[in-house]
Amino acid sequence: MEDTEPLRYHPADIEQRWQQRWLDDGTYEIDNDDPRESRFVLSMYPYPSGPAHIGHVRNYTFGDLLVRYNTMQGRGVLSPIGFDSFGLPAENAAIKSGEHPRPFTDGKIEELSSSLRRIGAVYDTRRTIKSHDPAYMKWNQVFFQKFYEAGLIYRTEAPVNWCPGCHTVLANEQVVDGLCERSDDPVEKRNLEQWFCRITAYAQELLDDLDDLEWPDRVKLMQRNWIGRSEGAEFGLPIAAADGTARSDVEPLMVYTTRPDTSFGMTFAVMSPEHPRVDELTTDDQRPLVEAFRQEVANRSEIDRLSTSGEITKRGIATGSHVVNPFTGKPIPVFLADYVLITYGTGAIMAVPGQDQRDWDFAAAYDLPIVRTVAPPDDFDGEAFTGDGPAINSEWLDGLEVTEAKAKAIDWLVDQGIGEHKINFRLRDWLFARQRFWGCPIPMVYCQNECGIVAVPEDQLPIVAPDDVEFRASGENPLLHHEKFLNTTCPNCDGPAKRETDTMDTFVDSSWYFLRFCDPWNTDEPFDRAAAEKFMPVDQYIGGIEHAILHLMYARFFTKALADLGYTPKDLREPFERLFTQGMVRMGGSKMSKSKGNTVAPEDFINDHGADSLRLAILQAKPPAEDVDFEDFQLEGCERFLNRVWRLAATDPELIKNIRSGATTATDNEIDAAAHRLIDRVTGEYERWAYNTAVAGFMEFTNTLYKYVQSDEGANDETLSFAVDTLLRLMAPAVPHISAELWAMRHDDEHIHELTWPTADPAKLVVSEVTMIVQINGKLRDRIDVAAEITESDAEAMAMASPKVQAQLDGATPKKVIVRAPNLVNIVA
């Protein structure tokens, strides 16, 4: 029977054994006083949804390779894992089954951990943390209160996004095209009193600090767009009296613009339908129409309102009142329009149809005057002109270019005392609370006497939701009906108080977990400052592009806020020094998901073929940053390759028949040099995430060794031994089980992952002979083997002497000869 053949590769036998040994030996545990140079390698906090899917496997394979590679480089690598275990799926399951989310979640964590272990991913398992662990929740709650004290968290009424499907409010970042990113339900705008986090206080720093991060440009760009800084002027438009003159007895209407230079072309003004001064600025004869318009806008869904289609005349209405353009002194009408947003700037704009296409369309529909204030080029045939050019029709701005005109207009506004230079951000404050059960409770109470909102004292934290709750089909938070939880006493006055039943957005949990990993045992503090100083920032963060905005923005904000609150060193401004965003695994072109039923179970493959084959196939398939289709994994080829390595390294006598000892031949030396070149190559490829070509390198070298051992000359024992050992050491981070097993077989149970990374002998990287290519007019005509140190003139002479060149030239004299000795000669004929 083949199965009993000792030299066969049987992954199932060896993988479990090595996984156990890595745990037992604590190979990847690191203490806080570890003397080695430290490296923090982290894969994004996974939501525990059950056994790993193929996307997880890809992500954690890349992370694991880096952990093992850096460890072999002699660094002390912090490689922790945790579980982002709060969230809606567990609560929705609870609603269906009636079972509490905790056992459900613990079960999923068990499944995911076991999968990670089975793919050979190694962690310091002593440091594992979970969001729903009260020991972790406590610090969320402490931070909430510190933020509240510092004014970074506040409670206010505001128009917020409400998802009826998830029965909770959502952050702006969780609304995609007017739909809930989780449930795809249309999101409604509701005016609710809510907890907000003042992330906008850090808007400028969040923007500036992007510059120094080694992150993909794409992610930085997405963050910049999301923060959306714009620079301009905010100023008042005086309300016009009946005769068109400016009234000084009422507040002017404030507007924000990025183009103060075009103010002379302002021929009307527009307010958001939700603007608080609409009533005041509506004339009696227009009031019925304005009211109808506001009602109509209020009834329209967010998605309708976002759509750019639809009759422009249906999108606005005149208020009947006028304001004065302070630049021209002339009265201009005030409109309402649904495209002006109450949440941005002042909720009112000056309209300059000559320089803004939307204003142009509106002006055309309402027959309003259009005045150009920037001269378009002669060949311009469009409508609104948004480009640069000299100012016209603008009195004292005429002739100035846009930049100068802006500055002068702002100076004038300041001189007149009616406006100022103003920077605006698109970024909004983070809506921090959710009306759901399975999250971290917000540690505040509402005093029924006079104290108002009161923080629960730290010695009473963490507040953990009770287990005896009844889940409702509506998704309504069961805490609302749990009298025992709800009713408490005010920490201030001992009077009756109601507990806050909202929980924190689960993005809070993932906003500082990397800091907790530095010191997860701490019971007195969220983490020790010195521990954070030692390991932070994360040297290499790995995760999906889908977190480009949400998680990465919140974690950056938390890091800055915690530094300013003194939890971390003041200069720790950024959590993730280097970010790598790996591509997604797709099935037949579409994203894999459980609901589409197109997932493949990595566990099944591992059972039959082993984790190393799967890891290798993932590494080989595509550059890590790119999306990959599961069908493109070449699982059989990779398994075949590992078998080839096995036969070679286990010295299968059928394969290796002809072994010599003693002095080395030219062939032996070439094999030896190839091994050194491979070290050089693979090291570079690991450094730059070129894992697919590193795998190609392993395969090429193995092919070379196969030819070597099967040649008539045979293989030198020492040369072969070094070559195979080198191959195993280079493969150890990529396919850890087979590499470890073969190394232990060959080296008396030595542990390959505790060895240091091989280094190439520079002397052996020098080549003595190269293939010089000879071109005529850039086309390849001949190849000649030459000495590496050949002179330019010798190279040219050899090229010219080539019979193929002579035949092509056919007696003609070359116009010019380009020589790049020893690699190339190009003859220009």
Added chain:
RNA sequence: GCCCGGGUGGCGGAAUGGCAGACGCGGCGGAUUCAAAAUCCGCUGCCCGAAAGGGCGUGUGGGUUCGACUCCCACCCCGGGCACCA
């Protein structure tokens, strides 16, 4: 609309101004075998040619260069992000 990323054999991909197609998959042929699987070896961009050899070839068109998959300009197609932000 604006902003990114990409377009290379039958397929996944390699090649950071110098041999296009490394490596793998697939295909074809051979060895081994009673036979098959497995394994090992060889060939495999397209066209012409018996061969030697030649021509063509990296989305399209132009440009820079002795030389372009690579740099520049324009366009086409695919993927992604932002999208009434004043």
